[in-house]
Amino acid sequence: MAQAVQASIGDSEFDRDTAVTLRAPGVYDAELSPGWTIIRAVNGGYLLALLGRALGDALPHADPFTITAHYLSASRPGPAEIRTETVRTGRTLSTGQASLLQRDEDGTEVERIRVLATYGDLDTLHGEVRTSARPPAMPPYEQCAGTGDGPPPPFSGSSAIMDRLAIRLDPATVGWVVGAPSGKGETRGWFGLADGRDHDPLSLLLAVDALPPTSFDLGLSGWTPTVELTVHVRCRPAPGPLRIAIATRNLAGGFLEEDAEVWDSADRLVAQSRQLAKAPR
Amino acid sequence: MAQAVQASIGDSEFDRDTAVTLRAPGVYDAELSPGWTIIRAVNGGYLLALLGRALGDALPHADPFTITAHYLSASRPGPAEIRTETVRTGRTLSTGQASLLQRDEDGTEVERIRVLATYGDLDTLHGEVRTSARPPAMPPYEQCAGTGDGPPPPFSGSSAIMDRLAIRLDPATVGWVVGAPSGKGETRGWFGLADGRDHDPLSLLLAVDALPPTSFDLGLSGWTPTVELTVHVRCRPAPGPLRIAIATRNLAGGFLEEDAEVWDSADRLVAQSRQLAKAPR
Numbered sequence: 001m002a003q004a005v006q007a008s009i010g011d012s013e014f015d016r017d018t019a020v021t022l023r024a025p026g027v028y029d030a031e032l033s034p035g036w037t038i039i040r041a042v043n044g045g046y047l048l049a050l051l052g053r054a055l056g057d058a059l060p061h062a063d064p065f066t067i068t069a070h071y072l073s074a075s076r077p078g079p080a081e082i083r084t085e086t087v088r089t090g091r092t093l094s095t096g097q098a099s100l101l102q103r104d105e106d107g108t109e110v111e112r113i114r115v116l117a118t119y120g121d122l123d124t125l126h127g128e129v130r131t132s133a134r135p136p137a138m139p140p141y142e143q144c145a146g147t148g149d150g151p152p153p154p155f156s157g158s159s160a161i162m163d164r165l166a167i168r169l170d171p172a173t174v175g176w177v178v179g180a181p182s183g184k185g186e187t188r189g190w191f192g193l194a195d196g197r198d199h200d201p202l203s204l205l206l207a208v209d210a211l212p213p214t215s216f217d218l219g220l221s222g223w224t225p226t227v228e229l230t231v232h233v234r235c236r237p238a239p240g241p242l243r244i245a246i247a248t249r250n251l252a253g254g255f256l257e258e259d260a261e262v263w264d265s266a267d268r269l270v271a272q273s274r275q276l277a278k279a280p281r
Numbered sequence: 282m283a284q285a286v287q288a289s290i291g292d293s294e295f296d297r298d299t300a301v302t303l304r305a306p307g308v309y310d311a312e313l314s315p316g317w318t319i320i321r322a323v324n325g326g327y328l329l330a331l332l333g334r335a336l337g338d339a340l341p342h343a344d345p346f347t348i349t350a351h352y353l354s355a356s357r358p359g360p361a362e363i364r365t366e367t368v369r370t371g372r373t374l375s376t377g378q379a380s381l382l383q384r385d386e387d388g389t390e391v392e393r394i395r396v397l398a399t400y401g402d403l404d405t406l407h408g409e410v411r412t413s414a415r416p417p418a419m420p421p422y423e424q425c426a427g428t429g430d431g432p433p434p435p436f437s438g439s440s441a442i443m444d445r446l447a448i449r450l451d452p453a454t455v456g457w458v459v460g461a462p463s464g465k466g467e468t469r470g471w472f473g474l475a476d477g478r479d480h481d482p483l484s485l486l487l488a489v490d491a492l493p494p495t496s497f498d499l500g501l502s503g504w505t506p507t508v509e510l511t512v513h514v515r516c517r518p519a520p521g522p523l524r525i526a527i528a529t530r531n532l533a534g535g536f537l538e539e540d541a542e543v544w545d546s547a548d549r550l551v552a553q554s555r556q557l558a559k560a561p562r
Contacts, residue, residue, distance in 0.1 A: 065536070066509040066557045068349040070376050070399055072369040087395055088353045093508065095351050095395065097378075114368055114376065116397040118351055118508055118557075125534030127560055130499070132466060133530035185413060218411070227374065227399055228347040230511045232557050234533055249414035250550050252515055253406030255346070257553060269531050272538060274555055276347045276399075276513050279408055 012197035013164055014206070018050045020057065026084045028054045032102075034077035036161045036206075042075045043161050044226045044275075045209030049202045051082060051098045051115045056202075058084040059094040059119045063201045067117035068230040075112040076102060093120045122201065122236045135263040136170075136245035138188045144168035145177075165210055166192040166241070176216040185214045185248035185256075192241040199237040199264070207242055208260040208273035214248040215256065215280055222280030224256065229275040240265035254279050293478035294445055295487070299331045301338065307365045309335045313383075315358035317442045317487075323356040324442050325507045325556075326490030330483045332363060332379045332396045337483075339365040340375040340400045344482045348398035349511040356393040357383060374401045403482065403517045416544040417451075417526035419469045425449035446491055447473040447522070457497040466495045466529035466537075473522040480518040480545070488523055489541040489554035495529040496537065496561055503561030505537065510556040521546035535560050 007013065017035055020028035036046035048069050056062045080102045087095040100113040138144070146168050170188035175181050191207050193199075199207070208231055213224045243263040248256045256279050262271040288294065298316060301309035317327035329350050337343045361383045368376040381394040419425070427449050451469035456462050472488050474480075480488070489512055494505045524544040529537045537560050543552040 066351075068397060068509070068511060070347075070368070070397055072376055087351070088392065095353055097395070097397075111369065114378070114397060116349060116351055116378075116395060122534075125536070127533065127535030129533040131531045131533050228349075228511075230349060230509075230555070232538060232555075234531060234536065250412045250515060250553065252408065252410040252412050252550070253403075254408030255406070255515065257513060269533070272531065272555075274511070274513075274553075 007193070007195035007197040009198055009200050012193065013195050014193055014197055014203055018046070018053050018202065020050065020054045020082060022057070026058055028082040030080045030082055032075055032077050032080050034160060035164055037077065038159055038161050042077060043206070043209060044071060044229060045206040047075055047100065047113055048209070048229060048231070049205040051100055051113060052202050052205050054082040054084055055096045055098050055115065055117055056119060059086060059096045060089050061094045061119040061121055063120055063122040064205065064231070064233050065093065065118050065120045066230065066232050067115060067205065068228065069113050069115045070228050071113055071226050073110055073112050075100065078102065092124070093118050122233070131269050133261065133269050135267055136188050136243055138170045138243065141168055141190050141241065144190055145171050145174055161210070164194050166194050167211065169212070173217055176219070181217050181219040183219060185218045185251065187211045187214050187217060187246040189244055190241045191244050198239040199242060201233045201236060204233055204237060204262055204271040205231055207244060207262055208271060209275070211244055211246055214246055214258055218248065218251060220280045224277040224280060227276045227278060229273060231271055231273040233271050235268045235270040237264040237270045238266040238268070251279055288474070288476035288478040290479055290481050293474065293476050295474055295478055295484055299327070299334050299483065301331065301335045301363060303338070307339055309363040311361045311363055313356055313358050313361050315441060316445055318358065319440055319442050323358060324490060325352060325510060326487040328356055328381065328394055329490070329510060329512070330486040332381055332394065333483050333486050335363040335365055336377045336379050336396065336398055337400060340367060340377045341370050342375045342400040342402055344400055344403040345486065345512070345514050346374065346399050346401045347511065347513050348396060348486065349509065350394050350396045351509050352394055352507050354391055354393050356381065359383065373405070374399050403514070412550050414542065414550050416548055417469050417524055419451045419524060422449055422471050422522065425471055426452050426455055442491070445475050447475050448492065454498055457500070462498050462500040464500060466499045466532065468492045468495050468498060468527040470525055471522045472525050479520040480523055482514045482517060485514055485518060485543055485552040486512055488525060488543055489552060490556070492525055492527055495527055495539055499529065499532060501561045505558040505561060508557045508559060510554060512552055512554040514552050516549045516551040518545040518551045519547040519549070532560055
């Protein structure tokens with residue numbers, strides 16, 4: 001049996017599904033793939049990666065350092081347009097803005113997402129590393145729960161994205177699967193892409209929004225739509241699976257925050273994110 | 282002696298210095314006050330509050346829920362223009378964008394700051410409060426260090442903003458004043474406005490950027506200019522001083538993050554912020 005060629009950065013499902021095509025100065029065509037949906041929603045991290053790719057092309061600097069998205073209305077699989085604006089260019093940093101637009105059934109153009117971001121070159125960051133944060137305490141990969149283990153997810157509808165991700169969850173954070181949430185509001189897991197592609201700054205944007213919501217671990221059911229998501233990409237990730245630790249500490253007034261830390265195989269804290277989401281009703 | 286009238290929300294230095302005047306649809310005039318500078322830099326939180334006030338006027342919803350600013354170039358005391366754009370309006374949330382512009386000496390218009398934010402009405406948030414975060418462990422107000430105590434700040438130049446703030450710092454986080462930083466990268470303190478004005482959502486935007494930088498507690502000297510700052514305002518603050526706890530856990534590659542939590546007198550976590558800043562050279 002011929003050995004399957006492992007996907008690589010630039011040649012993978014993720015790259016094909018986040019590809020953008022320049023159509024006019026600063027304007028890109030994209031196709032939102034149905035492959036990255038959870039239930040009917042196109043995953044917010046996938047969308048951020050798509051927008052991130054467009055901005056990286058439009059700006060003089062290639063890597064998102066800090067990127068914020070406001071999710072205005074639900075995106076749908078299908079054609080989309082990304083309009084970018086260069087806000088400022090500098091020697092080491094550039095700032096840009098981007099909008100993701102789609103047409104409704106009646107042809108009306110609707111803005112789905114607006115992004116504001118500052119980009120740089122991660123390969124020029126040579127300052128000392130004095131990270132006092134520590135990787136999450138979590139069982140090794142083999143002892144974490146794969147999505148094939150245990151009961152099916154407690155929600156109906158497409159989980160197409162799950163076919164594209166290689167996730168193993170810390171058992172301490174998935175009690176909700178059997179009706180026993182810990183109540184702590186935490187999600188932890190190992191994260192990779194199913195086709196074996198290594199991570200890069202853009203897949204980090206997917207990673208911070210690709211684990212089950214912490215609301216499940218709080219004993220809440222129902223979705224937590226993201227209002228805003230901000231990601232800091234601090235380091236190019238080393239090859240191999242990422243460890244992601246997500247926590248909610250301020251569920252209040254119908255909203256909650258999710259803080260994610262993403263660690264690579266070299267124990268670097270490669271990305272930090274925070275999102276504001278609506279709590280389930 | 283006549284008793285001085287205490288400032289109140291709407292009638293205070295902070296309100297006067299963050300006032301905006303509508304000049305054309307979505308366009309506001311503002312005056313950046315020299316009273317909110319530290320050394321020569323106009324404080325980033327003060328600028329965010331100014332922009333936040335303009336957006337609150339421009340949008341159908343008055344309170345910033347999540348607001349992100351990218352600081353593009355150094356603002357200077359003097360006239361400024363704020364241009365707002367309404368991105369989306371909804372029943373409970375609205376999203377807007379704003380730019381702060383000034384003219385250089387040769388008359389060229391330069392964008393200083395760009396903001397993207399989603400606003401709502403804090404008074405409509407009635408969901409349960411299940412905040413697992415806890416207020417910072419810190420000495421009571423009287424046992425914290427006022428800016429009048431101890432040696433003068435280890436930096437020269439104007440500290441005009443210090444005259445407008447009533448800050449008391451946790452002694453455990455100001456060892457740097459006497460050359461003995463803890464190395465933990467933390468700042469904690471009690472925070473109020475010098476004229477006694479109570480806090481509101483806009484002064485929270487000032488508060489998250491108004492304490493000494495955590496870099497001092499890391500033993501670094503020199504400034505840490507903010508690249509991007511995102512604030513979540515989660516609750517209208519109760520009257521009385523705020524407690525602010527700031528921490529840096531990922532100083533790496535010439536950048537650092539500062540995470541701030543702001544607690545009010547009712548022990549509510551009223552705001553959370555994260556900024557990405559350049560580490561001192």
